[in-house]
Amino acid sequence: MVTGADPDGGVVLSHLSKSYGAVRAVRSLDLAIAPGETVALLGPNGAGKTTTIDMMLGLTRPDRGTISVFGLPPAKAVRAGWVGGMLQTGSPLDHLRVRELVALTASYYPAPLGLDDVLRLTGADAFAGQWTTKLSGGQAQRVRFAAALVGDPDLLLLDEPTAGIDVEGRRDFWQSMRDIARQGKTVVFATHYLEEADAYADRIVLIANGEVVADGPATEIKAQAASRTIRATLPDADAAALRLLPGVRAADRHGDAITVSCSDADTALRALLGTCPGVRDIEVRGGNLEEAFMQLTADKSDTAVNVMEATR
Amino acid sequence: MSSATHFRYEVLRVLRNRVFYAVTLALPLVLFFGVASGQRHATFSGTSFPLYFMTAMAVYGSMFAAVGPGARIARDISGGWTRQLRITPLRAPTDLAAKVASAYLMALPTLVLLYLAGAMLGVRLAASQWFEMTGLIVVGLVPFVVIGFVVGYLMPADALTPALGGIVVLFSLFGGVYGFELAKSGPMFDVMQALPSYWLVQAGKSVAVGGAWPGQAWLVIAAWTVVLVPISGFAYRRNAARA
Numbered sequence A: 001m002v003t004g005a006d007p008d009g010g011v012v013l014s015h016l017s018k019s020y021g022a023v024r025a026v027r028s029l030d031l032a033i034a035p036g037e038t039v040a041l042l043g044p045n046g047a048g049k050t051t052t053i054d055m056m057l058g059l060t061r062p063d064r065g066t067i068s069v070f071g072l073p074p075a076k077a078v079r080a081g082w083v084g085g086m087l088q089t090g091s092p093l094d095h096l097r098v099r100e101l102v103a104l105t106a107s108y109y110p111a112p113l114g115l116d117d118v119l120r121l122t123g124a125d126a127f128a129g130q131w132t133t134k135l136s137g138g139q140a141q142r143v144r145f146a147a148a149l150v151g152d153p154d155l156l157l158l159d160e161p162t163a164g165i166d167v168e169g170r171r172d173f174w175q176s177m178r179d180i181a182r183q184g185k186t187v188v189f190a191t192h193y194l195e196e197a198d199a200y201a202d203r204i205v206l207i208a209n210g211e212v213v214a215d216g217p218a219t220e221i222k223a224q225a226a227s228r229t230i231r232a233t234l235p236d237a238d239a240a241a242l243r244l245l246p247g248v249r250a251a252d253r254h255g256d257a258i259t260v261s262c263s264d265a266d267t268a269l270r271a272l273l274g275t276c277p278g279v280r281d282i283e284v285r286g287g288n289l290e291e292a293f294m295q296l297t298a299d300k301s302d303t304a305v306n307v308m309e310a311t312r
Numbered sequence B: 001m002s003s004a005t006h007f008r009y010e011v012l013r014v015l016r017n018r019v020f021y022a023v024t025l026a027l028p029l030v031l032f033f034g035v036a037s038g039q040r041h042a043t044f045s046g047t048s049f050p051l052y053f054m055t056a057m058a059v060y061g062s063m064f065a066a067v068g069p070g071a072r073i074a075r076d077i078s079g080g081w082t083r084q085l086r087i088t089p090l091r092a093p094t095d096l097a098a099k100v101a102s103a104y105l106m107a108l109p110t111l112v113l114l115y116l117a118g119a120m121l122g123v124r125l126a127a128s129q130w131f132e133m134t135g136l137i138v139v140g141l142v143p144f145v146v147i148g149f150v151v152g153y154l155m156p157a158d159a160l161t162p163a164l165g166g167i168v169v170l171f172s173l174f175g176g177v178y179g180f181e182l183a184k185s186g187p188m189f190d191v192m193q194a195l196p197s198y199w200l201v202q203a204g205k206s207v208a209v210g211g212a213w214p215g216q217a218w219l220v221i222a223a224w225t226v227v228l229v230p231i232s233g234f235a236y237r238r239n240a241a242r243a
Helices: A049-056 A074-079 A098-106 A115-122 A137-149 A167-182 A194-200 A218-225 A239-243 A265-275 A289-298 A303-311 B002-016 B018-039 B049-079 B081-086 B092-120 B127-140 B142-154 B157-175 B186-193 B196-209 B215-242
Strands: A011-020 A023-033 A038-042 A064-069 A083-086 A155-159 A186-191 A203-208 A211-216 A228-233 A248-254 A257-262 A280-285
Touching: A011 A049, A023 A049, A023 A064, A023 A211, A038 A049, A038 A194, A049 A064, A049 A155, A049 A186, A064 A074, A074 A083, A083 A137, A098 A115, A098 A137, A098 B002, A115 A137, A115 A167, A137 A155, A137 A167, A167 A186, A167 A194, A186 A194, A203 A218, A211 A218, A228 A265, A239 A248, A239 A257, A257 A265, A265 A280, B002 B018, B002 B049, B002 B092, B018 B049, B018 B092, B049 B081, B049 B092, B049 B127, B049 B142, B049 B157, B049 B196, B092 B127, B092 B142, B127 B142, B127 B196, B127 B215, B142 B157, B142 B215, B157 B186, B157 B196, B186 B196, B196 B215
Parallel strands: A038 A186, A038 A203, A083 A155, A155 A186
Antiparallel strands: A011 A023, A011 A064, A203 A211, A228 A257, A228 A280, A248 A257
């Protein structure tokens, strides 16, 4: 047992901040991940996902704040062999075959998994004799996955693991990933694919501009963040007045058309009919996660704060 | 366990870079036969020319071997492998130790081949003298291994080959490796004597006729090492911070 180890402590990020010059990549981010959880860090490009993962891997030093990986700072947890990572960039080592590269990586860990098992699990067994420099994108991704897994780490950190992979490759990857997660590993993956976060994570942490804007189970995020939208025709509408109606979160006007996004569409619609009898062509649409995502990450100033409070 | 496997693959990667390795081995041999076969009975710098030039070419080839890890470091950085290694339990000193060991492992065949070539052109030394000469070269190469690290961590991969090649050529030119000395006295000679490559070339003469490897040689090699090691540490940390 390593001094300071706390297997039940999970992974805790406290007040984490990191800037690159004037760009504030991560802003006072707080996140607690329980052991065994599969968490998706979901957000658009530039949201701070990679910086966050790099800090969890000990590759990047935070300006402020701390990270505890099962009780240890990231670099120490990595050294103890508790962490496996798939980075977004990086080509495998040259002049080696796939099997050799995975074997080499295994040799760094105190208690690695069986080489053949890992190759089979990740589907890399089909091209184990291939040179690492002669792989397709999908094959290279499997090799990187095998390298991340072979040390049998407790925490897997995957930075956009399926970027640039075709649909079939993605499905295979997540199938393997599910098998791994079932073994009780803690998995954190960054993605900007909503379907992936929705389908494969126990919990979605929505990140925008370096901050957590929503955090909870996929269903909850959908329910709370994916507001329904009322579209209608209302000549001479006053958008500011519409925003003050009960159940309304935001309102916009484009000519005679209004778009009202609601936290409670029923209440909002009654209020709208009551105050603006001239409203017509009314259409109420249920939001989906995609819309919630766009809405939350595009402008997190008011709505996001509401959602964040609501989900807590 | 981990260090043995890491070392094995480090060497394997060098050996599999066949063209590069073959050229590194062949170039000094070709130069040696090309230049020395016509001057088998000449004397140079107080010793026989074949002995001098054999040592010089052995040093030339082994300097390339010594800076070799620098080229791999730069390739590993540009390919992202260095970052990948940093998220495994492998410690940087283990990686560097494997690279140092591989550098010397690669330098040895060069030395042996040049010794054989020298023997073919009439160089005769006692077994103890061959070993002593090898020992001096092994020590004298230390600054070049460190130079490889510094350049590997600081230079982008595509600038690396000309950078390392240029450095070795300059050290060779001023060290008298090419079979002529730029000066025998004066300020230029002082510069030459301040270079580890100059003393490396004296290793053969030193074991054959003695007195060619004075305390100054140790001092120069030690000074270069003492200055370069912290620079390589800085270069390593700078790269780590950027990653």
